[in-house]
Amino acid sequence: QVQLVESGGGLAQPGGSLRLSCAASGFTFSNYAMNWARQAPGKGLEWVSGIYSDGSGIFYADSVKGRFTISRDNAKNTVDLQMNSLKPEDTALYYCVGILSGGDYWGQGTQVTVSS
Secondary structure: OOOEEEOOOEEEEOOOOOEEEEEEOOOOOOHOOEEEEOOHHHHHHEEEEEOOOOOOOEEEEOOOOEEEEEEEOOOOOOOEEEEOOOOOHHHHHEEEEEEEEOEEOOOOOOEEOOOO
């Protein structure tokens, strides 16, 4: 079955960096666009970034543009999110999301906390 497993979250100081990774299995990863979304405490879900199946299209929410970088490795079935210049408002549970032909699939999430 489809599995998306995030890793790499943790505690970072403002201005610091973290790298999230999502390992995918159970589907043909190279056929599908992948996304990252987040949910901050007490707030709704926010789409963060997306990347086309072949990496030819990359998109970011305005709130992270210029600070976050999404990438994928179709040989390893992974999609990463490099997060630089972190701000306290980036604190959230971050989800890897695959929009497949059978529906949307979400990982369990990885917590990112930005605090001094």
